[in-house]
Amino acid sequence: MSVKHAISRGLELGRSVFQLGLLKSGGRLAAKLRADRFRAGPSVRTAQPQAFLPSRYRYYRTSLKGLAAQLQSAGFRRFAGGSPRNRAVFLAFGLGVGLIEQQLEDDRKSASTCQEIQAVFRKKKFQSPFKPFTSGYKLEDYILGNQIGKGSNAAVYEAAAQFAPPKQSARKCSLVQIKEGEVETEAPRSLTCCSLRNFPFAIKMMWNFGAGSSSEAILKSMSQELVPAGPHALKQEKEEITLDGHFGVLPKRVSAHPNVIRVYRAFTADVPLLPGAQEEYPDVLPPRLNPTGLGNNRTLFLVMKNYPCTLRQYLEMSTPSRRQGTLMVLQLLEGIDHLCREGVAHRDLKSDNVLLEFDSDGCPRLVISDFGCCLAQSDSSLQLPFNSIWVSKGGNASLMAPEVATAVPGCGVVLDYSKADAWAVGAISYEIFGQQNPFYRAVGLESRNYQEKQLPPLPSSVPADVQFVIRLLLRRNPNKRPTARVAANMLHLSLWGRKALANQDSVGMRKLADWLLCQSAVVLLKGCQGPSGNKVEAELQRSFLANLELEDLRTAVGFLLYGREQSQACVLSV
Numbered sequence: 001m002s003v004k005h006a007i008s009r010g011l012e013l014g015r016s017v018f019q020l021g022l023l024k025s026g027g028r029l030a031a032k033l034r035a036d037r038f039r040a041g042p043s044v045r046t047a048q049p050q051a052f053l054p055s056r057y058r059y060y061r062t063s064l065k066g067l068a069a070q071l072q073s074a075g076f077r078r079f080a081g082g083s084p085r086n087r088a089v090f091l092a093f094g095l096g097v098g099l100i101e102q103q104l105e106d107d108r109k110s111a112s113t114c115q116e117i118q119a120v121f122r123k124k125k126f127q128s129p130f131k132p133f134t135s136g137y138k139l140e141d142y143i144l145g146n147q148i149g150k151g152s153n154a155a156v157y158e159a160a161a162q163f164a165p166p167k168q169s170a171r172k173c174s175l176v177q178i179k180e181g182e183v184e185t186e187a188p189r190s191l192t193c194c195s196l197r198n199f200p201f202a203i204k205m206m207w208n209f210g211a212g213s214s215s216e217a218i219l220k221s222m223s224q225e226l227v228p229a230g231p232h233a234l235k236q237e238k239e240e241i242t243l244d245g246h247f248g249v250l251p252k253r254v255s256a257h258p259n260v261i262r263v264y265r266a267f268t269a270d271v272p273l274l275p276g277a278q279e280e281y282p283d284v285l286p287p288r289l290n291p292t293g294l295g296n297n298r299t300l301f302l303v304m305k306n307y308p309c310t311l312r313q314y315l316e317m318s319t320p321s322r323r324q325g326t327l328m329v330l331q332l333l334e335g336i337d338h339l340c341r342e343g344v345a346h347r348d349l350k351s352d353n354v355l356l357e358f359d360s361d362g363c364p365r366l367v368i369s370d371f372g373c374c375l376a377q378s379d380s381s382l383q384l385p386f387n388s389i390w391v392s393k394g395g396n397a398s399l400m401a402p403e404v405a406t407a408v409p410g411c412g413v414v415l416d417y418s419k420a421d422a423w424a425v426g427a428i429s430y431e432i433f434g435q436q437n438p439f440y441r442a443v444g445l446e447s448r449n450y451q452e453k454q455l456p457p458l459p460s461s462v463p464a465d466v467q468f469v470i471r472l473l474l475r476r477n478p479n480k481r482p483t484a485r486v487a488a489n490m491l492h493l494s495l496w497g498r499k500a501l502a503n504q505d506s507v508g509m510r511k512l513a514d515w516l517l518c519q520s521a522v523v524l525l526k527g528c529q530g531p532s533g534n535k536v537e538a539e540l541q542r543s544f545l546a547n548l549e550l551e552d553l554r555t556a557v558g559f560l561l562y563g564r565e566q567s568q569a570c571v572l573s574v
């Protein structure tokens with residue numbers, strides 16, 4: 001064996017210690033690594049071995065590195081006096097370990113870059129479209145207009161309040177005006193536009209059948225609706241009563257996010273007779289208003305921003321472009337990721353429960369609403385013991401993730417919601433790209449028993465990366481499904497990081513870290529240019545940077561590269 005050959009063998013050996021754990025004492029760790037890769041699913045197994053290493057991977061690598069060092073010194077003692085060939089092998093082996101050290105150092109730098117960027121972007125809090133207001137805790141504080149929506153638990157009305165005029169910029173947004181692609185002019189405005197201007201709020205009046213009429217009982221029975229409520233949504237005394245006297249009446253609440261509805265005020269009041277009540281929901285009225293009505297006298301009112309339409313209504317009128325569609329899917333993922341981080345599962349995601357408005361460029365902004373079925377446990381766990389049929393699995397059965405839909409109650413059974421909403425985003429993405437939702441009647445797949453190969457193809461106009469993300473989101477096995485964060489990262493990289501990805505492998509993240517620094521600078525600069533910071537794209541970019549974690553990013557890169565490899569292989573085979 002030539003010295004050159006020996007060096008390359010030594011390098012290989014050094015790498016092998018870290019990659020495969022071939023040596024005896026490394027076997028146990030290597031087995032763990034392999035088991036993790038196995039759990040991650042077949043695509044992971046067939047992809048580059050390092051592409052999907054789990055988060056414990058740094059620990060393994062560090063252990064293997066220690067092991068390699070021990071072996072190196074033991075080997076050196078044994079072979080120090082050996083032949084030049086043996087010494088060359090061990091020298092090169094040391095070099096291999098050096099490479100690992102280099103990689104660890106790179107990782108450390110990339111991780112700290114991510115943390116620094118995260119810290120910068122977490123400082124900027126999401127801005128409410130309204131000037132802060134201090135009143136509005138009584139129904140009499142509002143003028144109610146027409147009914148704007150109705151579900152199975154509530155009716156929603158447009159509303160205005162003298163005490164809280166919208167900020168100037170918020171006044172400019174209108175459905176019709178932007179849909180027609182006009183720049184704002186003094187031309188007569190449509191009814192929708194006037195309605196939004198004159199009634200900037202929407203008030204949701206819950207229907208109260210069984211909760212009784214005391215405020216505490218109402219708040220307790222409808223507590224999930226308060227999950228997106230701001231810190232001053234309830235009157236101070238109410239907050240104190242419900243917290244002190246009845247531990248657990250108030251649920252945990254999520255912090256503000258551009259893609260999650262904000263409830264500005266929540267209060268109880270006597271049920272009024274509102275337009276359409278007698279015709280549309282007579283049975284839920286109290287006997288005071290309808291002698292045959294079954295409703296209680298008081299109920300819960302929630303004050304929100306008035307949005308021009310739901311996602312479903314919007315998609316009935318128009319099909320978004322491929323870029324807009326991608327941005328819409330991304331917003332849903334960002335919203336879901338935010339909820340997951342705060343320990344909340346929505347459990348009733350569907351296009352009627354997503355509200356929509358437009359930014360000043362006419363790009364749809366999506367907001368996840370209606371938290372009536374959500375899971376928000378005080379310990380932030382997304383796991384729910386499922387020991388009886390009385391435990392609610394959530395809303396809309398058609399869009400219930402397979403692991404939830406197929407669960408059977410029993411001793412020790414736990415429903416895991418950590419990726420359930422992400423699955424629903426996969427299904428809704430079909431609607432966004434102009435297709436039927438595969439889990440609705442027209443297509444007829446059932447989340448309980450569909451096979452992934454039965455999923456209908458998406459239109460070829462949908463970018464390949466986006467198609468791949470949607471397929472991954474609809475994986476039956478949650479262990480093979482990316483989290484909302486990883487799926488969102490994939491779309492971010494696909495939209496804005498193409499160049500950085502072009503020469504990227506899935507392990508060394510330095511190049512990507514450099515791109516992240518540039519991207520941060522661009523986003524910060526854009527933010528200084530005034531109103532452009534309120535645009536959907538800018539909000540998304542900030543969300544991405546505020547949630548940067550090296551491991552999530554690495555997993556996203558791994559998935560993306562694997563997806564691209566697969567689609568290239570398909571093209572070549574055709």
Ligand SMILES: Nc1ncnc2c1ncn2[C@@H]1O[C@H](COP(=O)(O)OP(=O)(O)OP(=O)(O)O)[C@@H](O)[C@H]1O
Nearest residue numbers: 149150151152153154156202304305306307352370
């Ligand atoms: N903030 C809002 N702005 C504009 N419209 C709204 C708003 N909130 C709700 N709506 C409209 O009211 C409808 C019913 O609202 P929501 O889904 O919250 O009621 P629900 O009774 O809880 O629904 P579900 O039947 O899904 O339980 C929505 O589909 C939407 O059309």
